[in-house]
Amino acid sequence: MAFEKREKKYFGTNGVRGVTGVDMTPVFALSVAEAFGTMLGEGKKVGVGRDTRTSGPALSSAVRSGLMACGCDVVDFDVIPTPGLQYLVLNHKLDGGVMITASHNPPEYNGIKIIEADGTEMGDERTLELEELMIQKGFAVSAWDKVGECTEEPLARKLYIDSIVAQFPKDCGKGITIVVDPGNGPAAATTPEILRRLGCNVHTINAEFNGLFPGRLPEPSPEGLANLSALVQATGAAFGVAHDGDADRAIFVDENGTFMDGNITFALLASYFCEKNPGGTIVTPVSTSGIVEEVGKKYSCTTTYTVVGSIYVARTMRELIANGENVVIGGEGNGGIIYPNHQFCRDGGMSAATMLGFVAGKTEPLSKLIAELPSFTMYQEKRKTAQAKEIVIHMKTYFADCPIDDRDGMRITRGGAWALIRPSGTEPLVRVFAESQDPAEAKTLLDEIFAEIKPYLE
Numbered sequence: 001m002a003f004e005k006r007e008k009k010y011f012g013t014n015g016v017r018g019v020t021g022v023d024m025t026p027v028f029a030l031s032v033a034e035a036f037g038t039m040l041g042e043g044k045k046v047g048v049g050r051d052t053r054t055s056g057p058a059l060s061s062a063v064r065s066g067l068m069a070c071g072c073d074v075v076d077f078d079v080i081p082t083p084g085l086q087y088l089v090l091n092h093k094l095d096g097g098v099m100i101t102a103s104h105n106p107p108e109y110n111g112i113k114i115i116e117a118d119g120t121e122m123g124d125e126r127t128l129e130l131e132e133l134m135i136q137k138g139f140a141v142s143a144w145d146k147v148g149e150c151t152e153e154p155l156a157r158k159l160y161i162d163s164i165v166a167q168f169p170k171d172c173g174k175g176i177t178i179v180v181d182p183g184n185g186p187a188a189a190t191t192p193e194i195l196r197r198l199g200c201n202v203h204t205i206n207a208e209f210n211g212l213f214p215g216r217l218p219e220p221s222p223e224g225l226a227n228l229s230a231l232v233q234a235t236g237a238a239f240g241v242a243h244d245g246d247a248d249r250a251i252f253v254d255e256n257g258t259f260m261d262g263n264i265t266f267a268l269l270a271s272y273f274c275e276k277n278p279g280g281t282i283v284t285p286v287s288t289s290g291i292v293e294e295v296g297k298k299y300s301c302t303t304t305y306t307v308v309g310s311i312y313v314a315r316t317m318r319e320l321i322a323n324g325e326n327v328v329i330g331g332e333g334n335g336g337i338i339y340p341n342h343q344f345c346r347d348g349g350m351s352a353a354t355m356l357g358f359v360a361g362k363t364e365p366l367s368k369l370i371a372e373l374p375s376f377t378m379y380q381e382k383r384k385t386a387q388a389k390e391i392v393i394h395m396k397t398y399f400a401d402c403p404i405d406d407r408d409g410m411r412i413t414r415g416g417a418w419a420l421i422r423p424s425g426t427e428p429l430v431r432v433f434a435e436s437q438d439p440a441e442a443k444t445l446l447d448e449i450f451a452e453i454k455p456y457l458e
Helices: 026-040 056-069 082-091 124-136 156-165 191-197 226-235 262-276 290-298 310-322 348-360 366-371 388-398 439-456
Strands: 016-019 045-050 073-079 096-100 109-115 150-152 177-181 201-204 239-243 250-253 281-285 302-306 327-331 337-339 343-346 377-384 410-414 417-423 429-436
Touching: 026 045, 026 056, 026 096, 026 109, 026 124, 045 056, 045 082, 056 073, 056 096, 056 109, 073 082, 082 096, 082 109, 082 156, 082 343, 082 348, 156 191, 156 348, 177 191, 177 226, 177 348, 191 201, 191 348, 226 239, 226 250, 239 348, 250 262, 250 348, 262 281, 262 290, 262 327, 262 337, 262 348, 262 366, 281 290, 281 310, 290 302, 302 310, 310 327, 310 337, 310 343, 337 348, 377 439, 388 410, 388 417, 388 429, 388 439, 417 439, 429 439
Parallel strands: 045 073, 045 096, 073 150, 177 201, 177 239, 281 302, 281 327
Antiparallel strands: 016 109, 096 109, 239 250, 327 337, 337 343, 377 429, 410 417, 417 429
């Protein structure tokens, strides 16, 4: 079982994005929707949601128009986290969904994610089919008496909140204070309520819908979360949680306001589920830190690696489960975690609740629990090059005596270190990761790689 990436014209790993009014226009959004509507056919029902970006209403209107023009009925979920839309598509038994979001990109961007009926993002083969319809303008526009209708679902966010709250014991957060920074995105209406309903005392910052993102940029960074960290310390909170622009990821700070790397988050949340399901399977891309695999081993859990991208993680999880494996958790090192008992997509709201569940069951503060994890050092660098593929070919020969995983670029293991050399799918770049529990070993491997590929770099 292996999922391979295919080259696409418009779409990347997680949808299509562009600058509003330049690359991302209502005309383009209409074309995407007409192509998707054509693929689905008349009479199918599609959910549409958006984040808080200023261009969202215009693009959402274009998407609804394109779908209805091709005979699809639309359920408008308005402003909602991407995982909220995905949950509703799956549990309302809709035929698909369209999310208007640019996720972590700056405010001037917007984008579109296409969701399949199973709640996962559209895969490569179907996306290539959709793009071909867009290029050829092969849309099946319906006759006047077959045009679709649009209805609203005013309870959309509540249904999503209910689904997460139901996963945890009642009042499991009683007596625990948490600070939430939704970043002026759609999670402003969901994550604080999820945690309150679980019994927490919740403080918020940047908790109003605002597509200008005045509090901070949509990508949570240590600098951007300085106010969150300060409020955590001022309120004596157990932790703080922030979301990206569409809330499919969660980024945390501990009780001291210290920013937590996404790999650390994944390791902690993996331990929460692995402890409950020893001997299970963790699924993650080849770019994820070895700390996750190491934590899994403590509970006799194995780790299965995939190509980079949450869609490949989600679909690998589904295949493994279909084959009878006990998959306990999946995710990436960027704070995007997938919970198979909930749904097969990254879910920031679920991550916030899971971190609560993890902390609630411990007597030590989060910083101490992090300190008890195995220590790994990862270096991540990127370089401009027009020869990224040639670099991979050359380095396969260079590291011919090492175990190589070439499902996405190439990942080699040497001694106690591993390295990933991976061409960017959207830019003329090569990305290089190197990691070891011995920082010097990881740095030596990284330097060796860059010395060898120097002739290929710009």
